[in-house]
Amino acid sequence: MRLLASMRNVLWTLTHRSRVNDELDEELRAHIALRADDLVRSGIPRPEAERQARVEFGGFDRYMEASHEAAGSLWGESILHDLRFGLRMLWKSPVLTAAAIATLAIGIGANTAMFSLVDGLWLRPLAIADPAHVVAISSVKNHAASDSEEGDIDSSYAEYRDVRERTSAFADVAASSKRGIALETSEGLQMLLATVVSDNYFTFMGARPEVGRVPIESDWHDPQAPVIVLSHSTWMRVFAGDARVVGQTFNVKGGRATIAAVLPPQFRGTERLIESGVYVPQSTWVAWHPDERNLPRTDREYELYARLKPGATLDQARPQLERLSRDLSTDYPQANQDRTLSVAWQSRSSSSQLKVVGTLLLVLAGAVLMMACANIASLLLARNDSRTREMAIRYSLGATRRRLFQQMLTECAILGAAGIAVAVLLASWLIASVPALLPNIGFPLSFDFRIDHRVLLFTMIAGVLSVLICGVPLGIIITRTAPLEAARTHASPARLKMPARKIFVVLQAAATIALLMATGLLLRTLIAVQKADIGFNRSQNAVLMQINVDWEGPRRIAEFDALAARMRALPGVKDACVARVAPFALSGGGATRFVLAPGEQPGPAAGTPVWFNWVDDAYFHVLGVPLVRGRAFEHRDSTAAAPVAIVNQALARRLFATDDAVGKHLRVGRDQPQEFEIIGVAQDGKYAGITEAPQPYLYLPFTQDSWAEVTLIVTATKDARPLLPAVRKAVRDVSPNIMILYAQTMTDRIGFATYPSRMAAWLTAVLALLALLLAMIGLYGVGSYSVSRRVREIGIRMALGAPRNAAFKTVLNDGLKLTLSGILLGTGLALLLGRGMSSLLYGVTPFDPITLSGVVFLVLATSTAALLGPARRALRIDPANTLRED
Amino acid sequence: MTDQAQILPGTLDLLILRAVSLGPLHGYGVLLRIAQISGNALLIEQGALYPALFRLVRQGLLKASWGTSENNRRAKFYELTAAGRKRLREETDGWKRLAAAMASALALQSEE
Numbered sequence: 002m003r004l005l006a007s008m009r010n011v012l013w014t015l016t017h018r019s020r021v022n023d024e025l026d027e028e029l030r031a032h033i034a035l036r037a038d039d040l041v042r043s044g045i046p047r048p049e050a051e052r053q054a055r056v057e058f059g060g061f062d063r064y065m066e067a068s069h070e071a072a073g074s075l076w077g078e079s080i081l082h083d084l085r086f087g088l089r090m091l092w093k094s095p096v097l098t099a100a101a102i103a104t105l106a107i108g109i110g111a112n113t114a115m116f117s118l119v120d121g122l123w124l125r126p127l128a129i130a131d132p133a134h135v136v137a138i139s140s141v142k143n144h145a146a147s148d149s150e151e152g153d154i155d156s157s158y159a160e161y162r163d164v165r166e167r168t169s170a171f172a173d174v175a176a177s178s179k180r181g182i183a184l185e186t187s188e189g190l191q192m193l194l195a196t197v198v199s200d201n202y203f204t205f206m207g208a209r210p211e212v213g214r215v216p217i218e219s220d221w222h223d224p225q226a227p228v229i230v231l232s233h234s235t236w237m238r239v240f241a242g243d244a245r246v247v248g249q250t251f252n253v254k255g256g257r258a259t260i261a262a263v264l265p266p267q268f269r270g271t272e273r274l275i276e277s278g279v280y281v282p283q284s285t286w287v288a289w290h291p292d293e294r295n296l297p298r299t300d301r302e303y304e305l306y307a308r309l310k311p312g313a314t315l316d317q318a319r320p321q322l323e324r325l326s327r328d329l330s331t332d333y334p335q336a337n338q339d340r341t342l343s344v345a346w347q348s349r350s351s352s353s354q355l356k357v358v359g360t361l362l363l364v365l366a367g368a369v370l371m372m373a374c375a376n377i378a379s380l381l382l383a384r385n386d387s388r389t390r391e392m393a394i395r396y397s398l399g400a401t402r403r404r405l406f407q408q409m410l411t412e413c414a415i416l417g418a419a420g421i422a423v424a425v426l427l428a429s430w431l432i433a434s435v436p437a438l439l440p441n442i443g444f445p446l447s448f449d450f451r452i453d454h455r456v457l458l459f460t461m462i463a464g465v466l467s468v469l470i471c472g473v474p475l476g477i478i479i480t481r482t483a484p485l486e487a488a489r490t491h492a493s494p495a496r497l498k499m500p501a502r503k504i505f506v507v508l509q510a511a512a513t514i515a516l517l518m519a520t521g522l523l524l525r526t527l528i529a530v531q532k533a534d535i536g537f538n539r540s541q542n543a544v545l546m547q548i549n550v551d552w553e554g555p556r557r558i559a560e561f562d563a564l565a566a567r568m569r570a571l572p573g574v575k576d577a578c579v580a581r582v583a584p585f586a587l588s589g590g591g592a593t594r595f596v597l598a599p600g601e602q603p604g605p606a607a608g609t610p611v612w613f614n615w616v617d618d619a620y621f622h623v624l625g626v627p628l629v630r631g632r633a634f635e636h637r638d639s640t641a642a643a644p645v646a647i648v649n650q651a652l653a654r655r656l657f658a659t660d661d662a663v664g665k666h667l668r669v670g671r672d673q674p675q676e677f678e679i680i681g682v683a684q685d686g687k688y689a690g691i692t693e694a695p696q697p698y699l700y701l702p703f704t705q706d707s708w709a710e711v712t713l714i715v716t717a718t719k720d721a722r723p724l725l726p727a728v729r730k731a732v733r734d735v736s737p738n739i740m741i742l743y744a745q746t747m748t749d750r751i752g753f754a755t756y757p758s759r760m761a762a763w764l765t766a767v768l769a770l771l772a773l774l775l776a777m778i779g780l781y782g783v784g785s786y787s788v789s790r791r792v793r794e795i796g797i798r799m800a801l802g803a804p805r806n807a808a809f810k811t812v813l814n815d816g817l818k819l820t821l822s823g824i825l826l827g828t829g830l831a832l833l834l835g836r837g838m839s840s841l842l843y844g845v846t847p848f849d850p851i852t853l854s855g856v857v858f859l860v861l862a863t864s865t866a867a868l869l870g871p872a873r874r875a876l877r878i879d880p881a882n883t884l885r886e887d
Numbered sequence: 888m889t890d891q892a893q894i895l896p897g898t899l900d901l902l903i904l905r906a907v908s909l910g911p912l913h914g915y916g917v918l919l920r921i922a923q924i925s926g927n928a929l930l931i932e933q934g935a936l937y938p939a940l941f942r943l944v945r946q947g948l949l950k951a952s953w954g955t956s957e958n959n960r961r962a963k964f965y966e967l968t969a970a971g972r973k974r975l976r977e978e979t980d981g982w983k984r985l986a987a988a989m990a991s992a993l994a995l996q997s998e999e
Binding site: 024025027028029031032034035036038057058059060061063064065067068069070071072 | 913914915916932933934935937938939940941942944945956958960961962963
């Protein structure tokens with residue numbers, strides 16, 4: 002309230018200044034007139050009386066001004082005055098001002114850009130109705146031991162119905178599942194990333210369509226034609242934004258669909274990274290795939306969300322879900338034993354890795370901003386040396402310390418405002434360049450990074466904080482200067498200021514060490530990730546094409562062979578094979594099978610889920626997966642022969658505590674396990690992500706069982722990208738009924754797998770280099786400043802016979818002492834930071850001594866370089882000149 | 888005018904409070920009243936009165952309102968607030984003690 006009152010006061014003064022002046026003027030004139038009246042009464046003629054009255058009054062303007070000031074309430078005016086004065090002072094030293102604004106803009110701009118990234122990835126509320134009450138429900142395995150188990154949290158559609166009907170804490174529950182569909186348009190087949198959604202989804206999300214009408218649940222009470230809803234980007238890309246497509250019917254695989262509506266551009270449902278191309282209501286999906294109407298409960302493909310009833314809390318929802326979990330595990334032990342439905346705020350359900358990276362980047366950007374502030378304070382301090390006399394004189398003329406302080410703060414605020422403006426420009430440019438940095442994964446990723454009111458608010462807060470951080474200490478230091486002393490001599494004030502500047506430099510060096518350490522660790526992680534043995538030949542060029550075939554049964558196996566053979570015949574192709582999945586698929590490790598441990602009794606809860614792959618006989622050879630024991634699949638492993646399997650080392654060790662598993666038997670399946678003979682042991686590889694711990698993995702031969710959706714792997718003798726169209730055409734030629742889901746090169750696939758490490762490393766590297774630059778500028782400034790202050794002293798020493806290089810050494814020593822203190826402090830910080838980011842590291846420990854010594858060496862070397870300039874200037878001081886001066 | 892004394896710094900405020908304590912006055916009236924109660928012994932430059940008046944208003948010791956003077960001119964009138972009356976009492980006591988102390992000290996010195 003007081004703030005409001007003083008703002009009103011300022012506004013009033015600014016708008017009524019002339020009225021205040023008029024009143025004052027009138028009062029003083031009245032005084033003169035009254036005095037003149039008295040004089041006239043004593044017999045003096047009026048003109049003479051008036052003249053005398055004016056003389057007796059004294060300097061009219063002076064008293065008017067003094068009265069004005071005495072009346073107070075001039076806070077607003079003094080701000081205006083300070084603004085004008087500050088602008089004039091800054092204008093007088095344009096280089097310094099530009100340097101300060103640029104430094105601040107870099108600091109704030111880095112923060113704005115980082116915040117925009119973090120906001121888009123994690124913080125910003127979803128563009129759905131009432132996002133604050135939306136929770137995510139996951140079906141968690143009670144004793145998850147491997148990555149594949151921890152990631153297994155989806156639910157079946159039947160389970161979705163149970164949650165919706167048998168809990169009371171939620172206003173409503175919705176479900177969604179990612180699929181692919183092929184839409185036949187006049188342009189040909191369009192592969193679209195589809196989200197199959199529960200029929201109430203659009204109502205749940207509060208989606209307001211851009212065109213058309215979104216289907217609601219009650220639409221399905223009567224049988225109706227299947228409908229789909231397009232995303233904005235699909236509408237623009239495939240239909241060029243033509244509103245007439247709404248209501249039209251198209252062929253899709255399995256049936257037909259009418260486009261009911263187009264969603265607005267910002268709609269992503271609960272996703273942040275991926276924009277679905279099309280939304281398919283569950284009823285539509287089931288109309289296309291009648292066999293999916295009663296999928297087993299073990300088929301867990303849906304993510305569940307719910308909205309809490311008004312007034313309901315998570316703590317009320319939890320026991321209800323726990324009760325339901327118990328009921329479900331009794332009713333459906335095969336699907337639900339050892340599973341608990343857990344609930345968490347949807348807003349918190351971003352991946353923890355993302356959160357660690359985001360927090361790290363924000364902390365680092367914050368550190369860069371602090372360093373920028375320190376540099377600006379340092380710059381302004383140096384400039385203010387020349388203004389100490391001015392300050393002292395103003396002080397002795399009656400300006401209060403508060404006024405001088407306000408003046409300093411105003412100057413910082415001007416810099417801050419300019420810094421914020423440039424920072425926003427800088428950040429929007431950075432944000433605009435983000436799409437170019439995104440990985441190529443076969444379909445468009447759509448992060449939604451932008452500079453909106455949230456980001457601007459953050460920028461303003463960062464700006465105001467930086468103004469306070471550099472303005473307040475500066476103001477205190479400057480106004481603390483003893484006025485009399487400062488007015489008398491111009492050498493003394495520096496005494497007070499050096500410690501502040503030295504502290505700035507030490508802190509900067511410390512922050513730089515910490516930032517460089519973070520960067521060093523992430524770069525080493527990146528190198529480790531890029532050199533990591535991922536269990537197959539990563540360096541070969543290959544095309545990966547996910548296709549869906551309509552061949553059935555034994556014919557499918559023959560056709561896969563024919564397809565691979567056809568690819569091998571293409572010019573530029575080295576080899577080809579077919580597998581259910583290739584490593585680092587978007588679905589992560591993909592589907593699992595339950596493998597029983599030796600001696601384990603079959604049962605509804607038996608076995609552990611293990612990622613698995615169906616592969617043809619060329620897979621190990623083509624992809625370069627080494628077999629440490631036994632043999633690869635061959636044609637003789639037919640349906641007529643005994644079932645065979647290949648395990649990786651991790652699975653062999655888990656089952657038999659040894660690599661030597663060839664000839665041993667393995668059981669797959671919970672209730673009626675099937676027995677496989679192990680014919681080979683493959684080397685451990687990476688399946689879902691490069692930084693994962695060794696995961697158990699199972700290979701089964703296509704010749705004994707197969708799958709309709711497979712990945713065609715075609716290796717090339719040269720660059721694989723030019724091969725893409727040829728492979729695509731060859732697949733079409735084999736059969737027009739093969740759907741190409743997506744195609745990408747192995748390089749792109751690996752690039753996607755290493756993307757998080759690359760991004761984290763490069764972003765921190767940029768921030769750390771900025772920090773290093775700022776720290777060096779700071780050190781250079783302190784060095785130069787101390788030389789300029791000590792010109793006379795050095796001159797005298799030289800005149801008295803001190804060796805020339807003594808001055809050089811002193812400057813270097815003094816500077817490096819600061820750096821060393823900073824390095825000590827920074828090492829401590831780096832250790833803390835390393836601990837916080839240990840989950841991001843791979844192949845390097847958080848306290849890696851090699852990285853630390855590299856970082857320390859880098860900082861020492863650049864510090865020395867930054868000090869060389871000032872030190873050389875000390876060397877060039879001519880004693881004769883300095884003594885003559887002054 | 889040689890028999891008039893320059894007023895000591897800080898005493899002008901006290902004189903104004905004292906002058907106004909006898910009834911509301913406009914600025915010129917304050918000046919006349921000071922001349923009257925001090926027996927024309929104090930010299931004040933007329934304009935210097937106003938910064939002091941504004942300062943006292945700002946400190947809440949005086950309040951001001953526009954009115955009409957005895958010879959029909961529009962003028963701003965000042966009167967004491969409760970805080971002003973209290974301040975006047977305190978300062979008067981303090982000043983009396985100081986004056987007595989000064990007087991006795993100076994008297995001692997002149998006898999020496």
